[in-house]
Amino acid sequence: MLDWLYALWPGLETSVGLLSLQPPGWGGNLLRGAVASLQIALGAFALGLVIGTFGALGKLHGGPVTRDLLSVYTVVVRAVPELILILILYYAGTDLLNQALQAMGRRPVEISGVVAGIAVLGIVQGAYATEVLRGAIQSVPRGQLEAARAYGMGSVQVLRRVTFPAMLPLALPGLSNLWLIATKDTALLAIVGFSELTLETRQAAGSTRAYFTFFLAAGAIYLTMTLVSARLFNWIEARYRRGQVRQ
Amino acid sequence: MNARRLAEEIFVPHRLVMIAVAIGLLVWAGMAMRWHWIPRYYDLALQGLWRTIWLLGLSCLFGFMLAVPLGLAQAAGPRILAAPARAFCTVIRGTPILLQLWLIYYGIGSLFPQFPWIRESELWPYLRQAWPYALLALTLSFAGYEGEVMRGAFKSVPGGQLEAARSMGMGRFAIFRRIWFPQALQRALPTLGGETVLQLKATPLVATITVIDIYAVSSRVRQDTFIIYEPLLLLALIYLVIAGALALAFKLLEQRFNRGMVG
Numbered sequence: 001m002l003d004w005l006y007a008l009w010p011g012l013e014t015s016v017g018l019l020s021l022q023p024p025g026w027g028g029n030l031l032r033g034a035v036a037s038l039q040i041a042l043g044a045f046a047l048g049l050v051i052g053t054f055g056a057l058g059k060l061h062g063g064p065v066t067r068d069l070l071s072v073y074t075v076v077v078r079a080v081p082e083l084i085l086i087l088i089l090y091y092a093g094t095d096l097l098n099q100a101l102q103a104m105g106r107r108p109v110e111i112s113g114v115v116a117g118i119a120v121l122g123i124v125q126g127a128y129a130t131e132v133l134r135g136a137i138q139s140v141p142r143g144q145l146e147a148a149r150a151y152g153m154g155s156v157q158v159l160r161r162v163t164f165p166a167m168l169p170l171a172l173p174g175l176s177n178l179w180l181i182a183t184k185d186t187a188l189l190a191i192v193g194f195s196e197l198t199l200e201t202r203q204a205a206g207s208t209r210a211y212f213t214f215f216l217a218a219g220a221i222y223l224t225m226t227l228v229s230a231r232l233f234n235w236i237e238a239r240y241r242r243g244q245v246r247q
Numbered sequence: 248m249n250a251r252r253l254a255e256e257i258f259v260p261h262r263l264v265m266i267a268v269a270i271g272l273l274v275w276a277g278m279a280m281r282w283h284w285i286p287r288y289y290d291l292a293l294q295g296l297w298r299t300i301w302l303l304g305l306s307c308l309f310g311f312m313l314a315v316p317l318g319l320a321q322a323a324g325p326r327i328l329a330a331p332a333r334a335f336c337t338v339i340r341g342t343p344i345l346l347q348l349w350l351i352y353y354g355i356g357s358l359f360p361q362f363p364w365i366r367e368s369e370l371w372p373y374l375r376q377a378w379p380y381a382l383l384a385l386t387l388s389f390a391g392y393e394g395e396v397m398r399g400a401f402k403s404v405p406g407g408q409l410e411a412a413r414s415m416g417m418g419r420f421a422i423f424r425r426i427w428f429p430q431a432l433q434r435a436l437p438t439l440g441g442e443t444v445l446q447l448k449a450t451p452l453v454a455t456i457t458v459i460d461i462y463a464v465s466s467r468v469r470q471d472t473f474i475i476y477e478p479l480l481l482l483a484l485i486y487l488v489i490a491g492a493l494a495l496a497f498k499l500l501e502q503r504f505n506r507g508m509v510g
Contacts, residue, residue: 065261079490080483081448084462088479180340187343191455198346202353211357215350219342226341 015213018204026204026214033200034221037186040117040196045182047122049175052129059134070130077127083188089120090192113194121185125178132174136167169240176233180226197221280477288468295464296485298378299450302460306382307443310389315428317390318397332394339391344449348384352456356380381453389446396442400435401427433504440497444490461485 006013019027055074058066077085093116098108140163148162190199197218205214257266320332339347359365359374373379404427412422451462459467465478 064259065265068262068265076483076487079444079448080486081451081462083451084479084483084486088476088483091475091479184343187345188452190345191452198343198349201346202349205353209357211350211354215346215354218346219338219350222343222346223338223341227337 015210018208018210018213019217026200026208029200029204030197030214030217030221033195033197034225036114036194037183037196037198038225040114040121040186040189041179041182043114043118044121044125044185045179047118048125048129048178048182051122051126052133055126055130056133056137059130060137074127074130077124078131082121082124082185083191085124086120086188086192089123090116093119113189113192117186117189117194117196121182121189124185125182128178128181129175132171132178133167136171136174137163139170140166165240169237169244172233172237172240176230176237179229179233183222183225183229276480281474282477284468284472284474284478288464291459291467292461292464295459295461298458299460299462300489302378302382302385302453302458303443303447303450306385306389307446309382309386310446311393311439313386313390314393314397317394318399318401318431321394321398322401336391336394336398339388340395344384344388345452345455347388348381348452348456351384351387352377352380377453377457381456381458385446385449385453388449389442392442392445393439396435396438397431400431400438403434404430429504436497436501436504440494440501443493443497447486447489447493 018025019030055070059070062070094111097111101108144162144166145158148158153161186196187198189196190202193199195203201214201218205211208214256262317332317336320328321336324332356374365371365374408426408430409422412426417425450460453460454463454466457463462482465482468478469475
């Protein structure tokens with residue numbers, strides 16, 4: 001079926017063979033790596049959103065000490081390379097957990113790569129999400145909040161009915177950016193030996209010497225992920241912007 | 248006036264307590280943790296630091312030089328130039344830089360030795376080392392991200408300004424040099440400052456292709472001495488200082504560029 005294409009492009013047949021999903025090919029490994037990457041990215045993004053929500057509320061409504069501690073957190077995380085944070089948090093996290101377990105008289109455990117990856121990237125994402133959400137909450141007009149309070153809504157009700165829906169379209173471009181960063185940052189876990197897409201690719205490429213085939217295939221997978229999710233975020237943003245006046 | 252405001256911000260009771268706690272932590276770290284390895288690795292660390300800094304500086308410089316035409320092509324170029332420029336930016340921004348680095352180092356690097364004329368050329372001693380590939384990957388990545396930034400910046404310059412320049416009889420090149428580029432750069436500067444810090448945070452990845460930057464030195468210390476936390480914490484502090492210096496430099500640059508601007 002594809003013979004005419006193979007005749008035109010001699011290297012293509014070997015490439016397709018190498019990428020096939022059955023065992024002599026490495027396609028299955030690449031896809032498993034991609035699923036692991038997506039899992040970690042989703043988990044880290046969700047954790048980052050939780051941290052970011054509390055961080056933003058703390059920065060806006062917290063006491064002076066909370067605010068200062070939160071700015072130390074965001075400044076440090078945004079200035080120190082993720083790779084170093086991953087190493088510090090990975091070693092320190094495993095160490096502290098095992099010491100705590102030992103103090104309780106339990107046996108030390110090996111932390112799974114997925115959990116460690118999600119925790120570490122989530123803490124990194126949390127710092128960026130704090131800033132994104134803080135900016136979005138701040139740009140909700142004060143008059144709307146005052147009006148809500150004048151109607152007798154409590155602070156949780158104001159947050160749920162007014163602040164949240166009004167700030168979401170403002171936060172979505174920043175959050176979409178964060179999600180793209182999360183998918184790409186999962187590649188850093190390759191360096192601490194977690195077999196996500198980039199490490200699987202390197203192993204496949206290293207043992208077959210077909211570097212271009214595998215790295216380009218992995219690039220295509222990453223690109224598909226980012227392009228599809230960018231589309232999705234645009235669609236969500238358009239939905240939430242319905243009925244709003246265009247600036 | 249400025250110093251007084253700074254003093255007013257610092258001399259608040261809770262901040263004084265926090266600063267005291269921070270100093271206490273630093274002193275404790277200096278006394279209780281193990282730092283005896285520093286003198287032995289001092290020279291290596293300085294070399295690594297220098298390598299990190301020039302990789303950052305050169306990749307930002309070359310990357311920006313590529314980003315200006317990339318942004319211009321997308322903002323105002325004909326479609327035959329705009330489409331490839333946009334594709335380049337999308338691909339760079341859509342894939343992890345680690346993957347780009349490994350593709351360039353392992354992929355292109357393994358291609359070169361097959362050609363005898365490359366091995367006999369004058370460039371071969373350089374192409375056998377890792378840093379040209381690191382510099383190329385970092386440059387292309389910076390160009391991709393900044394091409395997008397410059398596209399927005401070029402587009403945001405009001406059309407009236409360019410029309411006024413044209414009516415004054417300026418040529419295309421003069422308009423670009425005197426009106427369009429300076430105003431676009433002024434708008435892009437705050438973003439560029441943030442992006443430069445992001446580029447700094449990407450530099451330790453070059454350690455994975457055997458370039459000995461400051462991060463690689465700290466890994467060496469960890470492997471040689473089995474001391475885990477101290478080198479990593481010192482490394483984090485070094486990156487914090489560099490990032491702070493970058494932020495300050497861009498702030499000063501912005502002030503210079505904003506002189507004489509309204510608002």
